[in-house]
Amino acid sequence: EIVMTQSPATLSVSPGERATLSCRASQSVSSNLAWFQQKRGQAPRLLIYGASTRATDIPVRFSGSGSGTEFTLTISSLQSEDFAVYYCQYYNNWPPTWTFGQGTKVEIK
Amino acid sequence: QVQLVESGGGVVQPGGSLTLSCVASGFTFSGYGMHWVRQAPGKGLEWVAFIQYTGVSKYYADSVKGRFTISRDNSKNTLYLQMNSLRAEDTAVFYCAKDSDYGVKVADYWGQGTLVTVSS
Numbered sequence: 001e002i003v004m005t006q007s008p009a010t011l012s013v014s015p016g017e018r019a020t021l022s023c024r025a026s027q028s029v030s031s032n033l034a035w036f037q038q039k040r041g042q043a044p045r046l047l048i049y050g051a052s053t054r055a056t057d058i059p060v061r062f063s064g065s066g067s068g069t070e071f072t073l074t075i076s077s078l079q080s081e082d083f084a085v086y087y088c089q090y091y092n093n094w095p096p097t098w099t100f101g102q103g104t105k106v107e108i109k
Numbered sequence: 110q111v112q113l114v115e116s117g118g119g120v121v122q123p124g125g126s127l128t129l130s131c132v133a134s135g136f137t138f139s140g141y142g143m144h145w146v147r148q149a150p151g152k153g154l155e156w157v158a159f160i161q162y163t164g165v166s167k168y169y170a171d172s173v174k175g176r177f178t179i180s181r182d183n184s185k186n187t188l189y190l191q192m193n194s195l196r197a198e199d200t201a202v203f204y205c206a207k208d209s210d211y212g213v214k215v216a217d218y219w220g221q222g223t224l225v226t227v228s229s
Contacts, residue, residue: 032213034215036154038154042221043204043219043220043221043222044146044154044204044219045219046209046215046216046217049209049211049213049215050211050213053211055209055211055217056217087153087154089154089215091213091214091215092214093213093214094214095159095166095168096142096144096159096168096208096214097156097159097168097170098144098146098156098214099156100153100154100155100156101153102153103153103154
């Protein structure tokens with residue numbers, strides 16, 4: 001069973017600053033890695049898939065990188081609407097199963 | 110636009126049953142695989158089950174295997190999750206999610222969720 005570990009648990013960042021979130025897989029997941037944003041009381045929103053491809057209508061300030069076991073989500077200049085919880089997700093294409101990390105909360109410093 | 114609307118949540122006693130529904134609109138429901146994902150209060154996301162677009166292939170998380178059944182009615186654009194032998198640890202918001210158009214098994218649209226509370 002693959003385990004996804006995110007760090008840090010909480011990240012305090014000032015608006016306009018860069019945020020760097022990490023996700024580590026317990027074994028290689030190739031590039032089968034997605035990132036989601038979830039705001040309080042809302043459903044998750046897909047940001048990145050394939051480790052580095054932005055989903056439709058996602059701003060360019062969101063970027064993903066990595067492959068194998070180490071992945072990073074970077075938000076280049078935090079906007080007020082970006083303060084939320086971020087989850088990484090390993091997806092297996094077949095059988096189609098998902099494993100989520102425990103989340104990183106990005107809060108206002 | 111794509112819409113997914115879950116319903117059927119509520120309070121149920123331990124050992125009880127509940128069936129959730131997810132009505133889809135804005136896309137060709139019969140052409141997409143669908144997932145259920147849950148989130149316990151204040152916790153992270155947990156994948157629950159998947160059903161292929163035909164309804165033939167189904168997969169479950171170990172935590173619900175043998176207790177939950179995913180199904181769909183393509184004529185009604187509706188996804189279901191039948192939940193039996195419910196436990197306190199099944200308390201969560203349940204989301205339905207649609208396979209994306211990106212050619213990989215990620216979800217590009219999610220419903221707003223329905224809350225299931227298992228309590229005596």
